[in-house]
Amino acid sequence: MRADARDNRARIMTAADDVFGRSPGASTDDVAKLAGVGIATVFRHFATKTELLEAVLTLRLERIRDRALELAGSDDPGTAFFEFFTQVVSESASKLAIAEALTAAGAAAGEEAREAGRGMREAFSGLLAAAQKTGAVRADAEMPEVYALLIGASRGATAAKLDPETRDRMLALIYDGLKPPR
Amino acid sequence: MRADARDNRARIMTAADDVFGRSPGASTDDVAKLAGVGIATVFRHFATKTELLEAVLTLRLERIRDRALELAGSDDPGTAFFEFFTQVVSESASKLAIAEALTAAGAAAGEEAREAGRGMREAFSGLLAAAQKTGAVRADAEMPEVYALLIGASRGATAAKLDPETRDRMLALIYDGLKPPR
DNA sequence: GTATAAACGGAGTGATGACTTCGAATATAT
DNA sequence: ATATATTCGAAGTCATCACTCCGTTTATAC
Known part of the structure; x- marks a missing residue:
């Protein structure tokens, strides 16, 4: 080339x-x-336009995964988990717009983007497991619903155009639900 | 006519x-x-197409508001609040698609739909206040972040195409965060 | 420096979809 | 029953956008 x-x-x-x-x-x-x-x-x-969108989305997903892998090395898994969660939610706006463009512009994500999504979820799952092992996150919360929370918080923050303070207060509520019952 | x-x-x-x-x-x-x-x-x-979309969205919002007003008469405000929350999330898919169509098809919602949205939020706010008064919901949670949670849960459930069980498990986590600290 | 293969840009093309026009159909008042 | 005002639907118009064609430019090998 x-x-x-x-x-x-x-x-x-x-x-x-x-x-x-x-x-x-x-x-x-x-x-x-x-x-x-x-x-x-x-x-x-x-x-095709779809191909372009996929390439962009894949790159984004890989960056998020890398961030998770990076944080997985931390010696404070609880903090790492919540920090990752917060970061993903804050940066969600543009990411979501791209994913939306893809679904709008025909069919679901192709193999490349799906693979990137899998990798990202796997890395997140690792963070969750580690945080649960140290007791920072309740043990009975499982990946599907925690992931759903991550997606929901992201989409909610984006859709409602939350100012940072409200967003943090919302996250605080979510985190309270994720912590072990006292 | x-x-x-x-x-x-x-x-x-x-x-x-x-x-x-x-x-x-x-x-x-x-x-x-x-x-x-x-x-x-x-x-x-x-x-215009936009006008049609607005009319449909307005109707939906009014129906939700009516549901909230109905539940506001309940003598168990805590249950009423959580039931409303759950119901809105379950029925979110189609509602959101319409709202999305509106934003996609040009500009934000018009006056009519905005007014309907205000009415809906007000009714929801009433449910929240009542539930807080009986101690079913923590007193330090305020409307903006609780509403953000509602939107987020709705969008998350829709986007991730959650099966009902996962959705309920996610809601359980959220509700744990909304209940008063034990 | 020059040859040439690769990459470039901008003017098409065809399809789609929002909106309009106008002659045909139909509800209601008499 | 008939007049007429209103509503109807199908065939347009026009703009937008994904994608293509082709003559021109440019990087690199010699």
Whole structure:
């Protein structure tokens, strides 16, 4: 691959991340304009709009997974778990917009993005298990409902455009429910 | 207004509620077909697609508010509060699809729908206050974050397509956080 | 420096969907 | 029963957007 091509590919992904993160309904033209390339260049690198969206979403998911893996090394698993939870919720807005764009623009996520999602959930599951082992999180909470809480808090914060204080108060309520009964 | 016109208007609203509740991206044609009328009839009753969506959303919100007002008469405010919360979350899927369609199809909700939303929140706020007075819900939880939880749980349940058991387990966690600290 | 293969941009193309037009149909008042 | 005002539906119009074509430009191998 020629150097300029690789360069453009990277610029397109960055632009797409930005544009779709802001408004899921954005057109491919918008992405091309922000990236400073022609629209044909976008389609040369990503055969369909869906493919582009998937690439962007996959990257996001991998970044989150990496963050979880990083925190998994912590010697305070309780704090690590809650910190990760909080971080994912705070950064959810743009991520969700992209996922939404994907579902809107035809069918569910493809294999690549699904695999990335699996990896992310696995890493999160590890954080949860560790936090439960130290007693920071109640032992009878299982992954499906805890994950549902993570998704719910993220979507809720995004949808309601919560200011940070309200968001933190909401998270505090959730965390109280996640802690072991006293 | 002629009888057949009023009839058609009602059929169109029912059809729209159904169609948009299922898939936010649906076209006006789809609504017309399900309603069994021509597309022009739809546009005669609702000048724009947005207007139609608003009418449907408003109706939904009013129904929810009525449910809350009904429960406000209960002599067990704690149960009433949690029952309402659970019910809203269970029925969220289609409601959210409509709200989503509205934001997708241009701009935020209009005055009518906003007013309906206000009424709904007010009724919910009443349920919360009553439940707090009897000690069923912790007193230091305030409306904004509790409402955020309601939205979040709804969106989370919808987005993750939770099966009923997982949804109930998630709600149980949330309710534990909402109950007074023991 | 030049040849050439690869990448580029912008002007199409076709499909979709919101909205309009207008002649046909139908409810109600007389 | 008939007049007429109102409502109806099907076939348009127009804009938007994903995607393609092709002549031009540019990076790199020699």
